[in-house]
Amino acid sequence: MLDLQYILDNREAVQQNCDNRGITVSLDRLTELDSARRLHIQEGDELRRQQKETSGGIPKAKDNDERQQLIAKGKELREQIGAIEAKQKEIEAELRTLQADIPNMTHPAAPVGKTEDDSQVVRTWGEKPNFDFEPLDHVALAEKHNLIDFEAGGRVAGHGFYYLKNEAVMLELALIQYAVEKVRAAGFSIHTTPDLARNDVLEGIGFNPRGNETQIYSVENSDLSLVATAEITLGGAEKDQMMDLDQLPILRAGISHCFRTEAGAHGRAGRGIYRVHQFTKVEMFAFTAPESTASDEVHAKIVGIEEEIFQGLGLHYQVIDTATGDLGGPAYRKYDLEAWMPGRGEGGSYGEVTSASNCTDYQARRLNIRCKNPNEKGTKFVHTLNGTAVAVTRALIAILENYQQADGSIKIPEVLQKWVGQDKIG
RNA sequence: GGAGAGAUGGCUGAGCGGCCGAAAGCGCUGGAUUGCUAAUCCAGUGAGUCUCGUAAGAGGCUCCACGAGUUCGAAUCUCGUUCUCUCCGCCA
Secondary structure: OHHHHHHHHHHHHHHHHHHHHHOOOOHHHHHHHHHHHHHHHHHHHHHHHHHHHHHHHOOOOOHHHHHHHHHHHHHHHHHHHHHHHHHHHHHHHHHHHHHHHOOOOOOOOOOOOOOOOHHHEHHHHOOOOOOOOOOOOOOHHHHOOOOOHHHHHHHHOOOOOOEEEOOHHHHHHHHHHHHHHHHOOOOOOEEEEEEEEEEEHHHHHHOOOOOOOOOOOOOOOOEEOOOOOOHHHHHHHHOOOEHHHOOOOEEEEEEEEEEEEOOOHHHHOOOOOOOOEEEEEEEEEEEEEOHHHHHHHHHHHHHHHHHHHHOOOOOOOEEEOHHHOOOOOOOEEEEEEEEEOOOOOOOOEEEEEEEEEEOHHHHHHHHEEEEOOOOOOOOEEEEEEEEEEEEHHHHHHHHHHHOOOOOOOOOHHHHEEEHHOOEEEE
16 A cells, blocks of 8 residues: 555655556545545544543532533533534545555666566576477376375365375475475575464555455455465564564565465466465565665565575576566565476476565555664554565476476475485486 | 464563553763773653744643443543464464
8 A cells, every 4th residue: 555645745646656556546636535534533522622621620610500501511522523524434444455456666777668568688597408409398297106185186176276295295395394494594584474364454565365366265254364475474474563673674484374265367367286275385585675676675685585495496597577567565565486387388387486575664554564763753554575495386397398308207306305204206 | 263362662671541652771862970892870861733922932632452332530440453472283
């Protein structure tokens, strides 16, 4: 959520930003509601002042007559205040809804464009593997080596669920270990987090727990939902907290399951474990000082860790600077790593394996996470960032497809061998 | 699951329906002082929001977990919700 005053003071820039992101908002209505809100506040304040004066005079009243008069006046004021507060509440509810629909501002250097295709490749690392045979996709590889059971997943939980088996399980555990080792070395403290969270936490991070387009499974008869990423729980952990400026940045990482309904995505869901309803992920999260210099720096650090992880795995990837239209609400800037997946599409293609966002104070404002600078009055909302260390399913696809050999076996990336306990599958 | 206790400022912790935005302490900031990183003394020190002002600032209102209610008046009384703690039971 953006600051209301900021929106009103920078209407043109906010409008331009919404246009760039392909979001329709009514800033006129917002302005209208804001004026109405101020008017009601002023009126209410004045009435409340009178009421305090009135009730304060009652103990000092000279006689019963005067006392009864003041009580009557107090009653009348109470009714007027009630009416005006009700109206103000209505106005503020609509105002807040509008305000929450406005996306974060955008880093000036982020590529402007409505779709994914407008995103820019900022650099690539490694090279596509050269196969002197026809490579299989991960579904075929998994079947050949008995690594994934989609049928059982379907019977038990439906399409989009799966069982990992045998070396695939070892690879999942190894990837987690490997990612955890990397993020800890980079200064992130490691957590396992709840797989459920309250809806107001989801909303604070920027997810919509209910509604047609929700990505979120909600638990019936409760205000809990299954989390779509540990970003939710790592950020939500500090809801309503006050931090000291000098303890920032705070770097945390979490291991969690991620649950996504993928509503509306079934058409392009495709084969395999690229788009699934549940997967395991190691996520990085950071709270930084409320300046973009501070958060940009940590943003670069997070992307750097992601690259180090995929370089260590020996996987060819490109880094994408995400276009405005594809940023989502909270992100100020977002870098994705797309790894080469030889079995994806016709003759292989890049597939998103990580995503790193600087959300500036957009999430912190709604979660009410502030920091205090001892040298300044007041408080400020911190900046928050998140990035994928490893999303197991996506990384698994890249590994299986890139490391397949002419003889049908699959090599295990060297950095994972100590945890998998073998150097190849098959 | 059963029984009970509780939630107050950055932290600890007092608080009778009106004199409470809230004692005290810690912490922090400024100053004084002591011949030496410490000690002592004095002063200041919550957040949010609205109005006025170019500004420094001034003033109003709100906030004692959250939400309703009683009352002329609620941190204080009532109800609901959430969370925390203790004891018992159950359980990996």
